[in-house]
Amino acid sequence: ARGLRGGAGGGDDEYDVIVVGGGHAGCEAALASARLGRQTLLLTMSLDRVAWQPCNPAVGGPAKSTLVHEVDALGGEIGKVADATYLQKRVLNLSKGPAVWALRCQTDKKQYAEEMRRRLEATPNLFLREGMATDLLLGANDEVTGVQTFFGMALRAKAVVLTTGTFGNGRIWVGRASLPAGRAGEAPSEGLTEALERLGFESARLKTGTPARVDARTIDFSGLEAQPGEAHDRFFSFDPAGHEAREQMSCYITRTTEETHKLIRDNLDETPTYGGWVDAKGPRYCPSIEDKIVRFPDKPSHQIFLEPEGRETPEIYVQGLSTGLPERLQLPMLRTLPGLESVTMLRPAYAVEYDYFPAWQCQHTLQTRKVEGLFLSGQINGTTGYEEAAAQGLLAGVNAARHAAGEGLVELGRHSSYIGTLVDDLITKDLREPYRVLTSRSEFRLLLRADNADRRLTPTGREWGLIGDERWEAFEAKRDAIEAEKARLFWADP
Numbered sequence: 001a002r003g004l005r006g007g008a009g010g011g012d013d014e015y016d017v018i019v020v021g022g023g024h025a026g027c028e029a030a031l032a033s034a035r036l037g038r039q040t041l042l043l044t045m046s047l048d049r050v051a052w053q054p055c056n057p058a059v060g061g062p063a064k065s066t067l068v069h070e071v072d073a074l075g076g077e078i079g080k081v082a083d084a085t086y087l088q089k090r091v092l093n094l095s096k097g098p099a100v101w102a103l104r105c106q107t108d109k110k111q112y113a114e115e116m117r118r119r120l121e122a123t124p125n126l127f128l129r130e131g132m133a134t135d136l137l138l139g140a141n142d143e144v145t146g147v148q149t150f151f152g153m154a155l156r157a158k159a160v161v162l163t164t165g166t167f168g169n170g171r172i173w174v175g176r177a178s179l180p181a182g183r184a185g186e187a188p189s190e191g192l193t194e195a196l197e198r199l200g201f202e203s204a205r206l207k208t209g210t211p212a213r214v215d216a217r218t219i220d221f222s223g224l225e226a227q228p229g230e231a232h233d234r235f236f237s238f239d240p241a242g243h244e245a246r247e248q249m250s251c252y253i254t255r256t257t258e259e260t261h262k263l264i265r266d267n268l269d270e271t272p273t274y275g276g277w278v279d280a281k282g283p284r285y286c287p288s289i290e291d292k293i294v295r296f297p298d299k300p301s302h303q304i305f306l307e308p309e310g311r312e313t314p315e316i317y318v319q320g321l322s323t324g325l326p327e328r329l330q331l332p333m334l335r336t337l338p339g340l341e342s343v344t345m346l347r348p349a350y351a352v353e354y355d356y357f358p359a360w361q362c363q364h365t366l367q368t369r370k371v372e373g374l375f376l377s378g379q380i381n382g383t384t385g386y387e388e389a390a391a392q393g394l395l396a397g398v399n400a401a402r403h404a405a406g407e408g409l410v411e412l413g414r415h416s417s418y419i420g421t422l423v424d425d426l427i428t429k430d431l432r433e434p435y436r437v438l439t440s441r442s443e444f445r446l447l448l449r450a451d452n453a454d455r456r457l458t459p460t461g462r463e464w465g466l467i468g469d470e471r472w473e474a475f476e477a478k479r480d481a482i483e484a485e486k487a488r489l490f491w492a493d494p
Helices: 024-035 064-074 078-085 109-121 192-198 258-266 289-295 327-334 386-404 418-428 453-464 469-491
Strands: 017-020 040-044 058-060 086-092 102-107 126-130 133-138 144-149 154-156 159-162 171-174 177-180 204-210 213-215 225-227 251-255 303-308 315-319 345-347 350-356 374-376
Touching (some): 017 144, 017 386, 024 078, 024 159, 058 078, 058 386, 064 418, 078 086, 078 102, 102 109, 133 154, 258 289, 327 345, 453 469
Parallel strands (some): 159 374
Antiparallel strands (some): 058 102, 144 154, 204 350, 303 315
């Protein structure tokens, strides 16, 4: 069978759009579809992990912040939730031109997930349900008509958005030990890869990783460089209704030592990549500490950032120390860092490999070329990062909603946005490593600034139906004020 056809369906099991996966792509896709008036189901393997940030609980950074501003300008949610849950904010690249200024915020991991779920549950037309999709339902012409779950439920829809993240046949590695998992403590998604392969889709494997979490109460911060918050007046969302200042927390900087490097060099064969038992490509721009030491053997040390994961938890994210070393070596490695000589490790670092589908199999609308009504979004397309996922999710959700209503699908060009650049790169290039957005990827980067994302894209969001009257009136007032001031300056006497 190339996909399941027929089966019982009706009543509560029929929707306009089904979104599979409750990560950052899935949340934006479901919200966009529901806000456009479609009966939308968000089907996720765990309702307790909706919008979870399994790696660094942070939003923004170079180029990524522009994506967040653009999603907000179109009517998306990631920027608003980050504004409501930040622990610390900083603006990066201020010594350079405004085209590369980048707002970055550390978020409260637990609060972020809770806030996004609250917004999902408050959205009309949007239904949440726990379950694992294992197959696609197809019509007579191989168009998608829904999904089949592990427990045999046939859920019907006119459009389906797959946002499976790292869960597609996911397997995590800690040294030589491994187990099937989408991320630590959560089972992988099984069946969808095989279903898509039966339909003729090409799949491959990628990997990513996350560092250890340590106990802040066992760190000596006295000798470390503090990195306090700033940018109190900067927010991701252009909607001032959500601009509320919060008390900021400090991050801290330590560095690797020669002892750190020796321990890693002596045990490279204990890691999945250098030991040779995992050959999936990892993200080039977020390398493991092993990769840094191998690639830059003459560098005496590397910066490590100690970043809080929340206001009510002692967990610290050890940014820059992602590793594939076995757990028995991870604590000795951590204790070679200044300030962490007596640290306690709460969670070990691990790598995760997972299935993805090269995105040249999609159109610029993110609808697949082979199956009408099927859209792919997020890491399943080969990207890495919450921001890249959210951007794809919004576009896929809009187009799934339009497809369900029999309307024409929409695209964003490279000239219009970083979202357009991201999608065009995915569709037109045969990418074989995790893709992240960079300012250097856009030939229009001097024009596509974070501060003008609303002027570029809010009219588009209004046209799509995601910008309400109040938000539109505020945008028009801002736009008119800018034009009036430009006219005043032009006609002012020298």
